[in-house]
Amino acid sequence: MALEITGIAIPSLICIFLFLWGASLFFAAAQSPQGAMAIFVVGKQWMWHLQHPEGPREINQLHIPVDVPVRLTMTSEDVIHDFFVPAFRMKMDVVPGRYTSEWFEATKPGSYHLFCAQYCGTLHSGMTGTIEVMSLTGYAQWLRENSTAESMAQMGLQLFSRLGCDTCHLSDGTGAGPALQGRFGKQVTLRDGQNRVMDGAYVRQSILDPASLPLPNYRPVMPTFRGQVSEEHILQLIAYIKSLASGERTQAP
Amino acid sequence: MFFIGGAAAVMMRLHLIEPAGALVQPETYNKLFTMHGVVMVFFFLIPSIPATLGNFLVPMMIGARDLAFPRLNLLSWYVYITGAAFTLYALISGGVDTGWTFYTPLSSHYLNTHVITTALGVFITGFSSILTGLNFIVTIHKMRAPGMTWKRMPLFLWSIYAASVIFVLATPVLAIALFLVGLERIFHVGIFDPAIGGDPVLFQHLFWFYSHPAVYIMILPGMGVVSELVTCFSKKKPFGYIFIAYSSLAIAVFSFLVWGHHLFVSSQSVYAGFISSALSFALAIPSAIKVFNWTATLYKGSISYQAPMLYALGFIGLFTMGGLTGLFLASLATGVHLHDTYFVIAHFHYIMVGGAVMAYLGGIHFWWPKITGRLYHDGWARFAALVIFVGFNLTFFPQYMLGYLGMPRRYAVYPAEFQVLDVMSSAGASHTRRRLLDSIRLSSLVHPLWTRSRIESLERERPGMGDAIAASHR
Ligand SMILES: [Cu+2]
Ligand SMILES: [Cu+2]
Numbered sequence: 001m002a003l004e005i006t007g008i009a010i011p012s013l014i015c016i017f018l019f020l021w022g023a024s025l026f027f028a029a030a031q032s033p034q035g036a037m038a039i040f041v042v043g044k045q046w047m048w049h050l051q052h053p054e055g056p057r058e059i060n061q062l063h064i065p066v067d068v069p070v071r072l073t074m075t076s077e078d079v080i081h082d083f084f085v086p087a088f089r090m091k092m093d094v095v096p097g098r099y100t101s102e103w104f105e106a107t108k109p110g111s112y113h114l115f116c117a118q119y120c121g122t123l124h125s126g127m128t129g130t131i132e133v134m135s136l137t138g139y140a141q142w143l144r145e146n147s148t149a150e151s152m153a154q155m156g157l158q159l160f161s162r163l164g165c166d167t168c169h170l171s172d173g174t175g176a177g178p179a180l181q182g183r184f185g186k187q188v189t190l191r192d193g194q195n196r197v198m199d200g201a202y203v204r205q206s207i208l209d210p211a212s213l214p215l216p217n218y219r220p221v222m223p224t225f226r227g228q229v230s231e232e233h234i235l236q237l238i239a240y241i242k243s244l245a246s247g248e249r250t251q252a253p
Numbered sequence: 254m255f256f257i258g259g260a261a262a263v264m265m266r267l268h269l270i271e272p273a274g275a276l277v278q279p280e281t282y283n284k285l286f287t288m289h290g291v292v293m294v295f296f297f298l299i300p301s302i303p304a305t306l307g308n309f310l311v312p313m314m315i316g317a318r319d320l321a322f323p324r325l326n327l328l329s330w331y332v333y334i335t336g337a338a339f340t341l342y343a344l345i346s347g348g349v350d351t352g353w354t355f356y357t358p359l360s361s362h363y364l365n366t367h368v369i370t371t372a373l374g375v376f377i378t379g380f381s382s383i384l385t386g387l388n389f390i391v392t393i394h395k396m397r398a399p400g401m402t403w404k405r406m407p408l409f410l411w412s413i414y415a416a417s418v419i420f421v422l423a424t425p426v427l428a429i430a431l432f433l434v435g436l437e438r439i440f441h442v443g444i445f446d447p448a449i450g451g452d453p454v455l456f457q458h459l460f461w462f463y464s465h466p467a468v469y470i471m472i473l474p475g476m477g478v479v480s481e482l483v484t485c486f487s488k489k490k491p492f493g494y495i496f497i498a499y500s501s502l503a504i505a506v507f508s509f510l511v512w513g514h515h516l517f518v519s520s521q522s523v524y525a526g527f528i529s530s531a532l533s534f535a536l537a538i539p540s541a542i543k544v545f546n547w548t549a550t551l552y553k554g555s556i557s558y559q560a561p562m563l564y565a566l567g568f569i570g571l572f573t574m575g576g577l578t579g580l581f582l583a584s585l586a587t588g589v590h591l592h593d594t595y596f597v598i599a600h601f602h603y604i605m606v607g608g609a610v611m612a613y614l615g616g617i618h619f620w621w622p623k624i625t626g627r628l629y630h631d632g633w634a635r636f637a638a639l640v641i642f643v644g645f646n647l648t649f650f651p652q653y654m655l656g657y658l659g660m661p662r663r664y665a666v667y668p669a670e671f672q673v674l675d676v677m678s679s680a681g682a683s684h685t686r687r688r689l690l691d692s693i694r695l696s697s698l699v700h701p702l703w704t705r706s707r708i709e710s711l712e713r714e715r716p717g718m719g720d721a722i723a724a725s726h727r
Pocket of ligand 1: 043046080081082116117118119120124127
C-alpha cells in the first residue's frame with residue numbers, strides 16, 4: 001500500500017510541476033508587449049498574404065527587424081490555416097471569421113521557415129514561406145525600397161470612398177450613419193443595451209453583418225458588404241477607422 | 254481493413270523518401286493519409302480487440318454462455334460491414350482528402366471529394382460500436398456466474414467495461430458532428446462555415462469530445478490484455494489488482510474532460526487551454542499507476558519469454574514512451590510548438606501501434622490456442638515480435654525528432670533538411686510492414702495448423718491463464 005501511494009504521489013508531483021511550468025510560459029507568451037510592431041496576415045488556400053502598416057505587401061515572405069517585438073493579427077479568407085514558425089516556437093490557427101493573434105521577437109538575423117500547420121487541402125504542404133529577420137538598418141532600407149505610395153490606413157481611406165461608406169458616415173455626424181472619428185477603441189452601446197468595445201472584430205462585423213449591431217438613434221440602413229470586400233480590404237478599412245481615432249494624418253497628400 | 258490502411262501508410266513513407274515527394278501528387282498523398290487514418294482508427298483500432306477477443310473472452314471469463322444479446326451482436330457485425338462498404342466505396346471511387354479529422358469548413362464546404370460517403374461509413378460504423386458497448390455492459394452487469402464478483406473479475410473485463418462505457422457515451426457525439434457536416438454540405442445550413450453564419454471551431458470541440466475518449470477505446474482493451482499477459486507469464490498474482498481495475502474507470506471518466514488539449518492553438522480561450530492541460534496531466538496518473546503495477550507484477554516473478562509475453566513487454570516499453578511524450582503535448586508551452594507536427598504522429602503511433610496493436614497481437618497469440626485449438630510456432634512468433642519491435646522504433650523514433658525540429662504533419666513535400674530523418678523513418682516502415690505481415694501470416698495462420706499436438710501441455714505451462722480458464726471451467 002505504501003508503495004502504491006508513493007507510486008501515485010511521485011508522478012503526481014512531477015505532473016503538477018510540468019503543468020505549472022508549461023502554463024506559466026504559455027500565459028506569458030499569450031500577452032503581446034505594448035508597442036509591438038503590427039503585421040497583418042491573411043491565409044488563403046494556399047498562400048500567405050502579409051501587410052505592413054506602412055503599406056508594403058508580401059506573399060509567403062515576411063521581412064522583420066531583429067530584436068523588435070512583432071504582433072501578428074491574422075484571419076483566413078477560406079478554411080482554417082495555422083501560422084507556424086518552428087524556430088520561434090510560435091504557432092496559432094488562422095481562422096476564417098475571426099481575428100487571432102500571436103507575437104514574437106526574433107533575436108538573430110537570418111531566414112526562418114514558415115509553415116502552415118493546419119491541414120488546409122490539396123497544396124497544404126506548399127503553403128510555406130520564410131521569415132527574413134534583418135538588422136534594424138537593413139529593415140529600414142528594405143522598407144524604403146519597397147515603400148508603397150500609400151499606408152494601410154490610406155488604402156482604407158480610398159476604399160472608404162470607393163465603396164461609398166463616406167456617403168453615410170460623414171465626419172460631422174450629419175449623415176445616415178454615425179461619424180467614425182474618435183470611435184475606435186471606445187465603448188459602444190447597442191440598441192438592446194449591450195456594451196461592446198469597437199475593435200477590429202467589431203468593425204469587421206459592422207461591415208459584413210451590420211444588422212447584428214444596431215445602434216440607438218440610427219435607422220438600420222447600412223447594407224452588408226459581404227462578397228464585395230476581401231479580408232485584406234477589411235483590414236485596411238479597420239486601419240483607416242483606427243487612424244481616425246488617434247487623429248493620425250491619413251488624408252492622401 | 255488493416256492491410257488497406259497499412260498499404261496506404263507504406264506508400265506515404267515511400268513517397269516521403271524525397272523532399273519533393275517521390276511517388277504521388279499532393280492530392281493523392283492527402284487521400285492516402287486520410288484513408289490510412291479513417292481505416293485504421295474507425296475500422297481497425299476501435300473494433301479490433303473488443304470485437305475479436307472481447308466477444309470471445311467476455312462471456313467465457315464471467316462464466317456465461319454468450320453475450321447478453323447474441324443477435325444484437327450479429328447485427329453490430331453487419332452494421333460494421335455496411336459502414337466499411339461505404340468507406341471502401343469512397344476509396345475505390347476516387348477517395349477523400351479531409352484527413353481523418355474532417356475539420357470544417359474544409360470538409361463541409363471546400364472539398365469536392367467523397368466526404369459524404371466516407372462520413373456516412375463512419376457514422377454507420379458508430380452504431381456498431383454503440384451496440385457492442387451496450388452488449389458488453391449488460392453482459393458484465395447481469396450475467397456473471399455466481400461467485401464472480403466485480404472484484405474477482407479478470408482485469409481484462411474491467412478494461413473492456415471501461416471502454417464500453419466510452420463506446421456508448423462518446424460515439425453519439427461523433428455521429429452528430431458528422432451528421433452536421435453532412436447537413437451543411439448538402440443543405441448549406443450555417444453550422445460550421447463562418448461565411449454562412451457558422452462557427453468553424455465548434456466542429457473541433459464536438460469531434461474531439463468523441464475522439465479523445467476514442468483514444469482510450471483503442472488502448473484500454475490493450476491494457477486489459479497486457480494485464481492478463483503480464484500476470485500469466487510472470488506466474489504471479491497481479492500486483493495492486495484494485496488499483497489497475499479502478500484506474501481503468503478513472504481513465505474512462507477523465508478521458509471525457511480533456512478534449513481541449515487538441516485546441517490549444519485553435520483560438521479557444523487561454524483559460525480553457527489551462528484547464529484542459531491540467532486535466533490531461535491528471536489523466537496521466539491512472540496510466541502511470543498501470544505501468545507501475547505491471548512492473549511490480551514482473552518484479553521477482555518467474556518470467557517466461559514466450560511470444561505473447563514479448564508483445565506485452567514491448568507494449569509496456571512503447572506505451573511508456575508514448576505516454577511520457579504525451580506529457581510534452583499536454584504541457585501548454587511545449588504543446589504549442591509540437592502541435593500538428595510529426596511529434597504528435599510519433600506520440601500516438603507509440604500508443605496506438607506500440608500499445609494497442611502490440612497488445613492485440615499478444616492477445617491473439619495468447620488466446621489463439623483457446624480460440625482455435627491449435628498452437629502457433631513459438632520460435633517464429635518470438636522472432637516476429639522482436640522484429641516488429643525494432644522496426645517500429647526505427648519508423649517512429651525519428652519522427653519524434655522530426656516533430657521537435659518543426660516538420661508539420663500531413664506534408665506531401667518538405668524542406669530538404671528533414672530528409673535524413675525521413676528516410677530513416679521510411680526504411681523502418683517498409684521493414685516493419687513486411688515483418689508485420691510475416692508475423693501474422695506465418696505465426697498465426699500457417700504454423701498453428703501443424704503444431705496442434707502441443708495444446709495439451711499448454712495448461713501446465715501457463716498456470717496464470719488462470720482467471721480466464723478457471724472462469725470458463727466453472
Ligand atoms: Cu493552410
Ligand atoms: Cu486527446
